[in-house]
Amino acid sequence: MDVHTKEQRSKNMAAIKSGNTKPEIIVRKLLFSLGYRYKLNNKDLPGKPDIKLSRYKTVIFVHGCFWHQHKDCKYAVMPKTNREFWENKLGGNVKRDAENKDKLLKMGWKVLIIWECQLKDLNKLADLLKTNLK
Ligand SMILES: [Zn+2]
16 A cells, blocks of 8 residues: 655655644545545544545544543643543543444444544554554
């Protein structure tokens, strides 16, 4: 699937990462550069996944580590002030995520969660995507 040479790929990676790009866009560009084609705006599916790859019966969510409370991640620290508010708010997000994932799995979709902190190493992320999408 990966038709690019190593040099080409690192050039692509640099281009993808430059600027103040939203995490979903970075993942989309990376998928595209790896040769995957996908659909956006999947409002018909639980949780409205960011990316849908019908050919692989896979949906992808790109999650912010804080808002979706990435387990054991240094970016997912619960604020010390207004503790109750944040626990309700973030706990609600986590619960909803789990429910949506469950629904999607029952519908026969494979669910891939990409965390924002994983965007720091796009080569590693590219390998992860290729392992999960074949
Ligand atoms: Zn994280």
